[in-house]
Structures are given as structure tokens and as C-alpha cells.
Amino acid sequence: MARQMTGAEIVLKALADQGVEYIFGYPGGAVLPIYDEIFQQEKIKHILVRQEGGALHAAEGYARSTGKVGVALVTSGPGATNAVTGLTDALLDSIPVVCLTGQVPTHLIGNDAFQECDTVGITRPCTKHNWLVKNVNDLARTLHEAFQIARSGRPGPVVVDIPKDVQFGTGNYVGPSNIVHKTYKPKVKPDQGPVRQAVELIASAKKPIFYTGGGVINSGPKASQLLRELVRLTGYPITSTLMGLGAYPGSDKQWLGMLGMHGTYEANMAMHDCDVMVAVGARFDDRITGRLDAFSPGSKKIHIDIDPSSINKNVQVDIPVVGDVAYVLEDMLRTWKSLAPQVDKAALKSWWKEIDGWRAKRSLAYKASKDVIMPQYACQRLYELTKDRDTYITTEVGQHQMWAAQFYHFDEPNRWMTSGGLGTMGYGLPAAIGAQLAHPKSLVIDIAGDASILMNIQECSTAVQFNLPVKVFILNNEYMGMVRQWQQLLHGNRLSHSYTESLPDFVKLAEAYGWKGMRCDHPSDLDDAIREMIAFKGPVLFDCRVAKLANCFPMIPSGKAHNEMLLGEEVSDEEVGRAIGKEGKVLV
Amino acid sequence: MTTPNAQTHYSGPAVRQDAVSRTLSVLVDNEPGVLARVIGLFTARGYNIDSLTVTETEHEKHLSRITIVTRGTPSVIQQIKHQLERMVPVHRVHDLTVEGKAVERELALVKVAGKGDKRIEALRLAEIFRAQVIDTSIEHFVFEITGKPSKIETFINIMTELGLVEVSRSGIAAIGRGPQGM
Known part of the structure; x- marks a missing residue:
């Protein structure tokens, strides 16, 4: 049964029904009815930030550390524009965030009212989706839909813009269970054809590498568990992007360290020289690939991603597998176990030997000091x-x-x-x-x-x-x-x-x-x-x-490939300083 | 091959492919902002729009059909399709060019002003092109012409010689051949 409530009550009820514990927010004229409701309830705790940008990043930190949706509440105009950086941040890192923004009353929209801005217009390119709710009877459904879209598929930020008269108005409340979306149905389970092809290719590899990213974290703890199982089962080396750290234990012997611009020498060299690359929830970002036309030239590439638009965007791959990482890895493990393939142990051994050679470069080494903190x-x-x-x-x-x-x-x-x-x-x-x-x-x-x-x-x-x-x-x-x-x-x-x-x-x-x-x-x-x-x-x-002029090495220099890294220990701070000028420019 | 640039860490453009023209049919929920979303995607990601038409086509379901003629390398076209498909209000995206020769038509209103021989010649040519006269005075015609974009292009080029004043075009509407819908 639908229940009559004010818009502000609907907001709090919907948040409670979505299991929200904390909202990060900052009050203002256009959200006062919601703040009045917050005052009169105890279920949801409001965390007052000192600037709306802080609310969005706090919601991201909450979301990223729990796997739940982070919620922010800001007022119209400057409240909404201050939220834009955090929304864009969450979009690029695929962090589930629901941001509620106040808006001037519907009859004033478009009149350049005090603290009015075109919030849905401004946030359209920096959200996964956004809504302006003009009718209080649409509010509950929209809020539930917002949570569903933020957390499912490739997660991301959403904005629900709520005019002040809608917060005051009275309308029907519907619970989260009644919401079925017409068009939004992300594909989470993979097709079995590509899964099997991927497993067969992985099994036949002589110089394999797993390259994992933030998608593994987003998929949930089970994905990390399955990844560990698959990596250990194969005995293959694994590296990860900045966003994917922690999915595979950083203290493990199969772990090569982070890859990319400031990644380890062994991770980047292995990426460059591999014959089979298994990209798992990673998106071939430019900080990862370096020079694109020299990126891992000899490898067959498998790309597991929930977002079909990530596939073949920067790098052409041979076997795309569209689906949620956890589902895909589960299917891959099952297929692996049923096929029980024989990996080429001798090839793998010599691959590891090669990798150990690169590890011996100790690319993260730096010049220790007794006098200053490095x-x-x-x-x-x-x-x-x-x-x-x-x-x-x-x-x-x-x-x-x-x-x-x-x-x-x-x-x-x-x-x-x-x-x-x-x-x-x-x-x-x-x-x-x-x-x-x-x-x-x-x-x-x-x-x-x-x-x-x-x-x-x-x-x-x-x-x-x-x-x-x-x-x-x-x-x-x-x-x-x-x-x-x-x-x-x-x-x-x-x-x-x-x-x-x-x-x-x-x-x-x-x-x-x-x-x-x-x-x-x-x-x-x-x-x-x-x-x-x-x-x-x-x-x-x-x-x-700390030491003032220390540089971050190793580094893939400008316009260079993975196998052209600049190592730190070979260049001391003073030497880099002196190398500046023509030679320095040639060097990088 | 791209040349590495020592001044920046961003990689250079990918290997060049030839651009092709494609007609995409996009079925969307007719909700506020949906066209802005689609157009915003094209501008934000640097895709081209050669022609765009949009109207609600199924009123009871509030569905609109957006027809976009775009130009890009095959990999860019693939990206455009995926990027459109992941938008929340988008139901389906069909590449009509790839899925079999689609029927493409455009409507143009063409205003031509002139007197004497030129005026007679304009009317005679309009008949050949099967353009209708929908407004006239003793010194002008407004023609309505429908057809393939190339036909309209030709008609407009000819009318340039005969006193073309202005043109309004609908943009391309397209639909797949055969009994199936999209």
C-alpha cells in the first residue's frame, strides 16, 4: 500500500529503506525541509562536512571501504557545483555514490533564482545518471532507482535534484522492492563461449600475466577471493593498477607490484613481453599503457569487464568477456577445473626466471640517508x-x-x-x-x-x-x-x-x-x-x-613503452638536476 | 606509427583508420534531457554528428527514435554504439548501415525567388525532382522535396543557379528494410 508523506519524509524513508547509515552533507536554503526531517529522526546519522566537496569524497571513502553506496546531501547552486569534482572523481573510479541536491521551487526553475543552477545540466556528463524530480509522487521511485543504478553494473555516482516545493509537497511512498527498470539491465553473467576460449588461451600461455584493476574491488570480496584462487591455480604472475591494489595480496610471491607509469620494472617488462595478457576489471588507461602502439606488442589479450564500452576503447583485445568479475572468474575457475588443462611448466619456469631477472633490478630502490627522511x-x-x-x-x-x-x-x-x-x-x-x-x-x-x-x-x-x-x-x-x-x-x-x-x-x-x-x-x-x-x-x-627534491621512480618516460623505463637508482637527485637542459630533454 | 612526444605523457593518437559514415537508430525513453544526454556524449567524446533527427514515435510508451548519421573509424563507431547503449534511458541502438541497406529519406523546404525564365526553369526542374510547390507568389516558390539526401543535395545545387534564398532540412529519417522492427 502506498503511504502519504511529505517529500522530505519520503527522502528519509527511502534512505532508511536502502539501508543508509550515514549521509555526508551541508545544509542550505533549498534543502531545509530535508534537514528538518533529519532533525526529527534517529535512524540515519548526518555528518556535517565543512565544504560540499568534502561530503562527496567522504561518501566515496565510505563506499570504497565498505562496498556500500555512499550518500551526500547538498543544497542548490554552490552546493551542487561544489559537488561536481567529487562526482567526476566517483565517475572515473566507478564509486557508487548517491548525491541529493536541493533545487529552487519548480515554478522558479529557469528564472535565475537565488542559488539556482542547472544542476542536472551541469552534472549530466559527470554522473552515471541524474534526475530532476518535479512531482513528489515520482520521488520515492526515483530515489530507489538512483540507488539501484549507482550500485549495480559498473558502479558510479548519480544525482537526484529535488526542488524545495517537492520536498514540502505530499505524495505516495513506495518501497524499494517494487522497482523494476525498463531499460537499465547491465549484463553481469558472461557468455560461456568466450569464457571457454579465455580459459583455453590462458592454459596454452607460455609467458602469461594477469593485469587486474579496480573492477575486481568493485565486484566485491568474492571476486578477490576467486582471483586469488585462479592465480594460484595457474601459478602465473600478477600485477595490478593503482585502483586494484589489495585484490591480490601485496606480500605474495606471484605478485609483481603495481604496473604503469610508476609501476615496478618487473611488472611493466612482463606486460611488454607477455604472450597472453588477462585484463580483469581494468581499463587500459593511458597511465598504464604508456605508448599505445608499443603496448605489449606480442600478446593475445583477454579483457574481462562489466562495461562493454571499456572493451577495445584504447587497446584492441582478442577475447572480450563481458560480465561482472566475480561471475566471470567463477565460471572460468569451473571451466578450468573441468578441462583440467596442462600448463607448460617448463615455459612457465623460464618465464619466472626472466621475471626474477627484472626483479633483480630492484626498481624501487632509492638512496638511503642517515640525515634526512627519504x-x-x-x-x-x-x-x-x-x-x-x-x-x-x-x-x-x-x-x-x-x-x-x-x-x-x-x-x-x-x-x-x-x-x-x-x-x-x-x-x-x-x-x-x-x-x-x-x-x-x-x-x-x-x-x-x-x-x-x-x-x-x-x-x-x-x-x-x-x-x-x-x-x-x-x-x-x-x-x-x-x-x-x-x-x-x-x-x-x-x-x-x-x-x-x-x-x-x-x-x-x-x-x-x-x-x-x-x-x-x-x-x-x-x-x-x-x-x-x-x-x-x-x-x-x-x-x-622529508627530502625536498626526491623524485618518484621508476618511471615510464614521455611517449615511451613499458620496456623503456627510467630507473631511480641509476639517477640520483643531483644527477637528474644536472642532467637538465638539452641532454635531460633527450633523456626523457 | 605515432611519434613519441617528449613533452607529454599522454599517448599519441592510435593508428589511423579510414572513416566511414554510419546511420544509427537509437530508441530512447522520451524523458526530459534525453536528447541533451545523447548530444552531450557526442561533444564530450569528440564524435561527429552529420545529421540528427528526433521525435516521439510511440506515444503510449513514451518512446522516441533518434536517428544519427555519424562519421568515424570502425572502432570509433563501435565505441559510439557501446557508449550509447550504456546510457540509462536508451533501449536499443541499431547500426542500420551495417545491418543491411536501410531506407533513408530526408525532407527539405527550398525557397527560390526570381522572375522570368529562371522562374519557369525552377518550376520545370521541380517537376523532374517531384518537388511540390507549397507556397508561391509572383516572385517566389517554396518547394517541398523528399528523397535520399543525395537527391536533395542535387536539387539544392541546381536551385542555387535559379535564385535559391534559403533551405530548411529535416535531417535523415531511416528505417531498416524487411518485415522486422528494431
Whole structure:
């Protein structure tokens, strides 16, 4: 039976029926009726952020660390436009987020009313789908549909724009079970033909590699489990994109480390030289492929993806398998077991030998220092001192993000939250807040840079208000490190505006927000300082002063292929600095 | 082959293929913003639109049919199809060019002004093209012509000589041959 309610009541009822625990939001004129409803109920907890951008990233962090849908609530106009970055971020990384936006009353739409903007127009290209609800009787159905679309298929962000008069109006409520969508039916189960072909090709490989991505994480914990089973069954090497870290244990011997621009030498060389590539929930992004026409030239490629538009988009593949990773891997495992193929053990052995040769290059090696904290060393120590705990890591964007990906090893999925596709500086702190809410007893650390952290520093207040003991570990080199590195490598070391002058005193800043502030600038003090940070019950801003000019290596240089990596240890900071000019430009 | 560019990490354009013209028929829910979604996809991803028509074709089901003539390499066309198919309000996408010779027709309204011989010649040619006169005065005609785009193109070219003032074209409507629907 349909029940009569106000639009605002319908919103809260629909959220509750969808199992929502937290919404991240910021009030304003056009959402006041919904906020009034929030005030009068206790089921759903509202987390007040300090800027709408923070609400979206917090919802992403919550979603990514739990596998559930993250929910944000913002007002019309600037509330909605501030949400755009987070929506785009969620779209590129396929994170399920439902964003509710207030809108001016329907009769004022198009009149340039106060705090009016064309929210559905602005967010159309940065959402999976969006709706403007003009009739209160459509509201409940639309909200349930929004959740369904956000979480199913290739997940993504959706926006439901709700005019204020619709929030006040009275209409019928329908529950989630009655919703069947007319057109939206993503294909999750694969066809058996390609599955069998894929298994046969995998079995016949002499130099195979698994290349996995964020799709494995999105598919859920079962997908990671099945992936591990398949990889161990075959004995083949595996690498992953930035977004896929944790699907396969980073401490395992078949694990080659991350691939791509700042991936390991062995992962990239193996990708280049393989004869069969199994792409699982990965999308051949340009940071992965490097030079496209030299990308893994000799291999047959299998591509498992839930989104048919990802297939053959950048790289032509031989066997596309459309479906949800978990379903596909389940079918592949079953087919593998029933066919019981004989893998070429001798070929595999010599392939591993080749890989071990590349591993021996120790591409992540860096010049250790007794006097200054090397950023890589800081990440290593953070990993060693937290790996046995229940830890979630988020990052901002830049060098620190790559070092975290290289030196922090994840053994479980959903433990690593980072802005991969969009590369949004300012993502890490709000994402940590979202993750900490979902896992109040866990240790949540945002590995940050000194520039990125300032982009959403206001969220420190949110952490204090809701007693969230997040730790922010800033690798402070006083530069926008990645920008500086590229200027050094590509633009003659002309460091145009990449020095972050007038940085705040992070310890005092922390204290001003009610956080604990810490500073460490010597390698010998680092372990104790990290322990102190972990032991502290509340939020900590840790200003880790690191070597200023360290570069992130290894690196696939501009316009180069996987087998033309620039290794770090061969080039010291000073040498890179001196290599600038004509020779440096030729080098990269 | 692409030349590596030392100034950027973005890869160069993929190997060149020849562009082909394709007519796509897209069945969508006639809901607000659906055309903006489809057009936005084309602009955002840099696809071409040579012709586009849209009207609600099944009123009781609120279904609209969008006919798009686009141009691109076969892999781009494949991408366009997949990108359209994954949009929430899209029911089906059919590549009419590939699925067998489709029937394509366009309507144009052509205004021609002139006196004397030119005027007589315009009327005579209109008859050959089976164009109808739908408005006239002693110094102008408005012709209505339907047919394949190439026929309309030819007619317009000829009329240029005879006092063409302006043209309004419907864009291409297309439908597959044979008894089946899409």
C-alpha cells in the first residue's frame, strides 16, 4: 500500500529503506525541509562536512571501504557545483555514490533564482545518471532507482535534484522492492563461449600475466577471493593498477607490484613481453599503457569487464568477456577445473626466471640517508609499523600517492582509497573520514602531501566533531612534488609555481583544529614518532619533513613503452638536476 | 606509427583508420534531457554528428527514435554504439548501415525567388525532382522535396543557379528494410 508523506519524509524513508547509515552533507536554503526531517529522526546519522566537496569524497571513502553506496546531501547552486569534482572523481573510479541536491521551487526553475543552477545540466556528463524530480509522487521511485543504478553494473555516482516545493509537497511512498527498470539491465553473467576460449588461451600461455584493476574491488570480496584462487591455480604472475591494489595480496610471491607509469620494472617488462595478457576489471588507461602502439606488442589479450564500452576503447583485445568479475572468474575457475588443462611448466619456469631477472633490478630502490627522511623510507616504516593492524589507507594525489602505492602493501581489498582516474588533490582527508566512520575501531591513515592536504584541510573540524581519530601523515617536501618532478624532467627545471611557499605550521594548525600535531625531521626519530601517532586516541596531523627534491621512480618516460623505463637508482637527485637542459630533454 | 612526444605523457593518437559514415537508430525513453544526454556524449567524446533527427514515435510508451548519421573509424563507431547503449534511458541502438541497406529519406523546404525564365526553369526542374510547390507568389516558390539526401543535395545545387534564398532540412529519417522492427 502506498503511504502519504511529505517529500522530505519520503527522502528519509527511502534512505532508511536502502539501508543508509550515514549521509555526508551541508545544509542550505533549498534543502531545509530535508534537514528538518533529519532533525526529527534517529535512524540515519548526518555528518556535517565543512565544504560540499568534502561530503562527496567522504561518501566515496565510505563506499570504497565498505562496498556500500555512499550518500551526500547538498543544497542548490554552490552546493551542487561544489559537488561536481567529487562526482567526476566517483565517475572515473566507478564509486557508487548517491548525491541529493536541493533545487529552487519548480515554478522558479529557469528564472535565475537565488542559488539556482542547472544542476542536472551541469552534472549530466559527470554522473552515471541524474534526475530532476518535479512531482513528489515520482520521488520515492526515483530515489530507489538512483540507488539501484549507482550500485549495480559498473558502479558510479548519480544525482537526484529535488526542488524545495517537492520536498514540502505530499505524495505516495513506495518501497524499494517494487522497482523494476525498463531499460537499465547491465549484463553481469558472461557468455560461456568466450569464457571457454579465455580459459583455453590462458592454459596454452607460455609467458602469461594477469593485469587486474579496480573492477575486481568493485565486484566485491568474492571476486578477490576467486582471483586469488585462479592465480594460484595457474601459478602465473600478477600485477595490478593503482585502483586494484589489495585484490591480490601485496606480500605474495606471484605478485609483481603495481604496473604503469610508476609501476615496478618487473611488472611493466612482463606486460611488454607477455604472450597472453588477462585484463580483469581494468581499463587500459593511458597511465598504464604508456605508448599505445608499443603496448605489449606480442600478446593475445583477454579483457574481462562489466562495461562493454571499456572493451577495445584504447587497446584492441582478442577475447572480450563481458560480465561482472566475480561471475566471470567463477565460471572460468569451473571451466578450468573441468578441462583440467596442462600448463607448460617448463615455459612457465623460464618465464619466472626472466621475471626474477627484472626483479633483480630492484626498481624501487632509492638512496638511503642517515640525515634526512627519504619519503620512500617514511612509507616503508609506516607500512612496517601498521601492517599487523586493522588499517585503512587513503591518499591525496601526487608523489606521496605513488610512494604509498609502491611501498605500502595491501593484503586485502577495500583497504586502499585513492583518487586514481581524476587525480583529485584534497581527496584523502575526507575519504579517511568516510572510511573511519564505517570502521570506527580501525586505524585510518591519510598519506598526504603538503600541498594536497591544504585543499580540504577544513575537514579537520569534521573529524573533531564526530570523534574520528584519523591520522594524516604528510610527506612534507614543501613542493607540489609531482609537478616539480615533471618540471625538472620535461621543462628544464623551471619550477614555475610548484614551490609551496608560506606553508602553515602544521603542528599549530593541528592544534588550532583540536588535533594533535606532530613533527618529525630525522630518520632516527621516525619509528617512535609513528608509534606515538598510532597510539594517540584522537586525530593526528603528522608533519613528516622529508627530502625536498626526491623524485618518484621508476618511471615510464614521455611517449615511451613499458620496456623503456627510467630507473631511480641509476639517477640520483643531483644527477637528474644536472642532467637538465638539452641532454635531460633527450633523456626523457 | 605515432611519434613519441617528449613533452607529454599522454599517448599519441592510435593508428589511423579510414572513416566511414554510419546511420544509427537509437530508441530512447522520451524523458526530459534525453536528447541533451545523447548530444552531450557526442561533444564530450569528440564524435561527429552529420545529421540528427528526433521525435516521439510511440506515444503510449513514451518512446522516441533518434536517428544519427555519424562519421568515424570502425572502432570509433563501435565505441559510439557501446557508449550509447550504456546510457540509462536508451533501449536499443541499431547500426542500420551495417545491418543491411536501410531506407533513408530526408525532407527539405527550398525557397527560390526570381522572375522570368529562371522562374519557369525552377518550376520545370521541380517537376523532374517531384518537388511540390507549397507556397508561391509572383516572385517566389517554396518547394517541398523528399528523397535520399543525395537527391536533395542535387536539387539544392541546381536551385542555387535559379535564385535559391534559403533551405530548411529535416535531417535523415531511416528505417531498416524487411518485415522486422528494431
